Amino acid sequence: xxxxxxSLSFLLVxxxxxxxxxxxxxxxxxxxxxxGNGNLSLVLKVIPPTPTSRLSLLSFAGNITGxxxxxxxxxxxxxxxxxxxxxxxxxxxTSDTGFLATVSAPAGTYTGxxxxxxxxxxxxxxxxxxxxxxxxxxxxQVVGAVGSNTATTSLTLASxxxxxxxxNVDLSKAITASGQTISAINLxxxxxxxxxxxxxxxxxxxxxLAHIDDIFGVVTSLNASAxxxxxxxxxxxxxxATEGSTAIYDPACNVLKTGTTFAxxxxxxxxxxxxxxxxxxxxxxYTYYDPLDTAAEDLIEGVVVTPGDSTTQKFTLITTDASxxxxxxxxxxxxxxxxxxxxxxSNPSPFFVDNKGLFIASNTFEHSTDASAVxxxxxLLVHLTAFTAVSGTTxxxxxxxxxALRYTRFTSTVATTGxxxxxxxNLPAFVGTSATSQVQLTNGFTSFEGYVTAGDINPGDTISxxxxxxxxxxxxxxxxxxxx
Numbered sequence: 001x002x003x004x005x006x007s008l009s010f011l012l013v014x015x016x017x018x019x020x021x022x023x024x025x026x027x028x029x030x031x032x033x034x035x036g037n038g039n040l041s042l043v044l045k046v047i048p049p050t051p052t053s054r055l056s057l058l059s060f061a062g063n064i065t066g067x068x069x070x071x072x073x074x075x076x077x078x079x080x081x082x083x084x085x086x087x088x089x090x091x092x093x094t095s096d097t098g099f100l101a102t103v104s105a106p107a108g109t110y111t112g113x114x115x116x117x118x119x120x121x122x123x124x125x126x127x128x129x130x131x132x133x134x135x136x137x138x139x140x141q142v143v144g145a146v147g148s149n150t151a152t153t154s155l156t157l158a159s160x161x162x163x164x165x166x167x168n169v170d171l172s173k174a175i176t177a178s179g180q181t182i183s184a185i186n187l188x189x190x191x192x193x194x195x196x197x198x199x200x201x202x203x204x205x206x207x208x209l210a211h212i213d214d215i216f217g218v219v220t221s222l223n224a225s226a227x228x229x230x231x232x233x234x235x236x237x238x239x240x241a242t243e244g245s246t247a248i249y250d251p252a253c254n255v256l257k258t259g260t261t262f263a264x265x266x267x268x269x270x271x272x273x274x275x276x277x278x279x280x281x282x283x284x285x286y287t288y289y290d291p292l293d294t295a296a297e298d299l300i301e302g303v304v305v306t307p308g309d310s311t312t313q314k315f316t317l318i319t320t321d322a323s324x325x326x327x328x329x330x331x332x333x334x335x336x337x338x339x340x341x342x343x344x345x346s347n348p349s350p351f352f353v354d355n356k357g358l359f360i361a362s363n364t365f366e367h368s369t370d371a372s373a374v375x376x377x378x379x380l381l382v383h384l385t386a387f388t389a390v391s392g393t394t395x396x397x398x399x400x401x402x403x404a405l406r407y408t409r410f411t412s413t414v415a416t417t418g419x420x421x422x423x424x425x426n427l428p429a430f431v432g433t434s435a436t437s438q439v440q441l442t443n444g445f446t447s448f449e450g451y452v453t454a455g456d457i458n459p460g461d462t463i464s465x466x467x468x469x470x471x472x473x474x475x476x477x478x479x480x481x482x483x484x
Contacts, residue, residue: 036106036107036159037104037105037106037107037159037160038104038105038107038157038158038159038160038161038162038163039102039103039104039105039161039162039163039281039282040069040102040103040105040155040157040163040164040165041099041101041102041162041163041164041165041209041278041280041282042067042079042100042101042102042103042164042165042166042167043097043098043099043100043164043165043166043167043198043209043210043212043278044064044086044088044093044097044098044099044100044166044167044169045093045097045098045166045167045168045169045196046090046091046092046093046094046168046169046170046171047094047168047169047170047171047172047484048091048094048171048172048411048464048484049171049172049175049177049411050172050462051411051412051413051426051427051462052413052426053177053180054180054426054428054429055124055175055177055180055182055428055429056124056125056126056127056135056180056428056429056430057091057122057123057124057171057175057182057428058123058124058125058139058303058305058318058338058430059089059091059121059122059123059303059318059319059320059337059338060089060090060091060120060121060122060123060171060185061087061088061089061090061120061121061122061123061320061336061337061338062087062088062090062117062118062119062120062121062144062187063085063086063087063088063117063118064081064085064086064088064100064115064116064117064118065085065086065116065117065118066078066079066081066114066115066116067079067081067100067101067113067114067115067116067167068113068114069103069105069110069112069113069155070110070111070112070113070114070150071106071108071109071110071111072108072109072110072111073108074106074108076114077103077105077106077110079100079101079103080101080103081100081101081237082099082100082101082236082237082238082239083233083235083236083237085118086098086100086235086236086237087235087236087337088235088236089320089321089337089338090120090169090171091171091320091409092320092409093169094171094409094411094464094482094484095409095410095411095464095465095466095480095481095482096211096212096213096214096409096466096480097166097210097211097212097213097278097449098212098236099210099212099236099237099239099278100167102282105157106157107157107158107159107161108156108157109154109155109156109157110153110155110156110157111152111153111154112150112151112152112153113150113151113153113165113167113193113195114148114149114150114151115148115149115150115151115167115193116147116148117146117147117148117149117187118146119143119144119145119146120143120144120174120185120187121141121142121143121144121336121337121338122141122142122144122175122182122185122338123139123140123141123318123338123340124139124140124142124180124181124182125137125138125139125140125305125430126179126180126181126429127180127429127430127432128180128429130429130434131432131433131434131435132432133307133375133376133377133430133431133432133472134305134306134307134376134430134432135305135306135376135430138340139305139318139340140182141338142182142183142184142185143185144174144184144185144186144187145186145188147187147188148188149187149188149189149192149193150193151167151168151193151194151195152194152195153165153195155195162207162280162281162282163280164197164198164199164209164210164278164280165195165196165197165198166195166196166197166198166210167193167195168193168194168195168196169187169192169193170191170192170193170194173189173190173191173192174186174187174189174192180429198210199449200449200450201449201450201451201452201483202447202448202449202450202451202452203447203448203449203451203452203453204277207279207280207281208277208278208279208280209277209278209279209280210277210278211275211276211277211278211447211449211480212239212275212276212277212278212284213275213276213447213466213479213480214273214274214275214407214466214479215231215233215239215241215272215273215274215275215276216233216234216272216273216274216321217231217232217233217234217238217271217272218231218232218269218270218271218272218296219231219232219266219267219268219269219270219271219272220232220238220268220269221268222266222267222268224262224263226242227242227243227262228240228241228242228243229241229266229272229274229286229289231272231274234321234322234323239274239276239284240283240284241274241276241283241284241285241286242283242284242285242286243262243285243286243289244277244285244286244287246287247285247286247287247288247289248287248288248289248357249261249262249264249265249289250288250289250290250291250356250357252290252291252292253265253289253291256270256291256293256294257291265289265291266289266291267294269294270291270292270293270294271291271292271293271294271295271296272289272290272291272292273290273292273354273356274286274288274289274290275287275288275290275356288356288357288445290354290356292354296323296324296325296326297323297325297383297384298323298324298325298329298330298331298383298384298387299322299323299381299382299383299384300317300319300321300322300331300335300341300381300382300384300398301319301320301321301322301379301380301381301382301406302317302318302319302320302321302341302379302380302382303317303318303320303377303378303379303408304316304317304374304375304376304377304378304379304380305317305318305340305376305430306376307372307374307375307376308370308371308372308373308374308375309371309372310370310371310372312344312371313344313345313346313370313371314342314343314344314345314371315342315343315371315374316340316341316342316343316395317340317341317343317380317382318338318339318340318341319335319336319337319338319339319340319341320337320379321337322335322337330384330386330387331384331387334387334389334396335387335389335390335396336390339390339395339396340390340395340396341395341396341397341398342395342396342397342398343382343398343399343400344397344398344399344400345369345371345399345400345401345403346385346399346400346401347401348369348400348401348402348403349369349401349402350366350367350368350369351365351366351367351368351369351373351402351403351404351405352366352367352403352404352405353365353366353404353405353468354381354404354405354406355468355477356445356479357442357444357445358442358445358446358468358477358478358479359420359440359442359477360468360477361440361470361474361475361476361477362474363470363471363474364470364471365378365405365470366405374403375432375470375471376430376431376432377408377410377427377428377430377431377432377469377472378405378408378469378470379405379406379407379408379469380403380404380405380406381403381404381406382398382400382402382403383400383401383402383403384398384399384400385399385400385401386398386399387399405468405470406468407466407467407468407479408466408467408468408469409464409465409466409467410424410427410428410431410464410465410467410469411428411462411463411464411484412424412425412426412427412437412462412463412464412465413425413426413460413461413462413463414457414458414459414460414461414462414463415436415459416436416459417457417458417459419441419454419455420440420441420442420443420454421438421439421440421441421475422438422439422441422454422457423436423437423438423439424436424437424439424463425437427472431469431472432472433472433473437472437473437476438475438476439465439467439475439476439477439478440475440476440477440478441454441478441481442477442479445479446478446479446480446481447479447480447481448480448481449480449481449482449483450463450481450482450483450484451481451483454481457481457483461483462483462484463481463482463483463484464481464482464484465478465479465480465481465482466478466479466480467479
């Protein structure tokens with residue numbers, strides 16, 4: 001059982017990420033549109049740089065502050081985002097899909113969509129020696145400008161219609177790079193934003209528009225009769241979802257609660273990771289409910305960039321998410337996405353893997369307490385007992401008494417096919433593999449986009465995955481596959 005590591009007093013994440021924004025209107029449901037209007041659900045997807053570039057893009061953080069639809073005639077329609085400022089680490093959505101908003105808009109034809117954004121920050125490193133793990137250089141940050149961009153679209157919205165559209169951010173157009181070095185980023189670049197229809201080719205059927213997975217936050221309300229739950233995320237607003245007919249409750253329900261049912265597992269104020277489906281009417285249905293803890297704690301989530309040292313019990317990560325305690329927080333206002341943090345382990349509980357039903361290969365991470373089990377490319381959730389913020393060029397410092405392996409978003413090239421195991425290459429250089437790496441699907445838990453089934457995957461395809469990464473020579477377990 002995966003929750004045998006952190007003591008139950010601090011198993012995981014808090015309700016508000018103080019580094020970013022306040023939340024806007026709750027997602028997961030819309031008022032029926034007035035006569036002459038239709039409902040349009042907008043989601044966020046990200047197109048990565050080509051994997052053959054071997055860029056070690058550790059974080060691309062930014063926010064979307066506004067969206068408007070341009071009709072073929074008349075005034076623009078402003079979109080109320082699911083969070084007042086939708087703040088995110090964009091590489092997360094190379095494999096995943098983020099919910100932006102559902103808007104009621106007048107029926108008609110729309111020719112453009114304008115996105116207003118804050119200054120993005122890209123964090124990268126280089127590793128010129130194939131097969132060497134970790135960053136060869138200190139991670140570098142490149143800051144872009146505040147601005148806006150308009151994507152063309154040919155949307156025709158009918159009265160009372162429910163439909164959806166993806167807002168795509170193309171990082172290959174936004175990033176200027178030479179070899180493994182990024183020199184500039186510009187979200188206002190031509191082609192940096194495009195639109196596409198959803199769901200497109202995927203494993204979804206019927207009125208399902210998108211997988212909205214790993215909704216990570218705190219339960220703020222529930223409806224026992226409707227079996228619905230509202231989860232407040234740290235930076236992207238709240239989402240209300242109703243139990244699906246085949247919804248799975250994680251075995252942790254038996255540890256933290258009283259059973260694997262809605263009544264036995266779901267409770268207000270507990271911290272969860274929710275996998276859900278966005279329906280065409282703007283509502284959500286959850287497929288996997290994963291309780292993490294009832295307590296709000298100081299935690300940092302980040303991608304590891306230096307191997308752990310068993311002597312010093314230290315390693316370095318780049319922050320990709322975080323959450324703060326309800327009271328006496330160590331983090332409040334002291335951390336930003338993309339920050340470099342040197343973590344020191346101090347009497348840690350045994351490490352665990354937040355697998356959510358996925359296959360777990362034999363590995364050296366699970367149940368370890370030694371920093372040598374921590375490797376570049378892993379994404380860890382780090383429970384804090386002490387924290388010192390970044391000061392000039394001096395990185396942040398954190399002391400931790402517990403680690404959990406979570407999901408790294410990787411882009412790669414399919415080398416060989418197979419099911420459940422296939423292989424990929426062209427992983428980011430800092431991961432430290434110059435050969436192919438094996439990945440494994442888990443039937444019933446791995447989802448597909450750009451494919452209907454695993455049998456559709458072909459050698460040479462560029463894919464992004466949400467991956468439990470153990471080491472370059474250990475089979476990784478993947479929660480989803482997206483074809484680019």
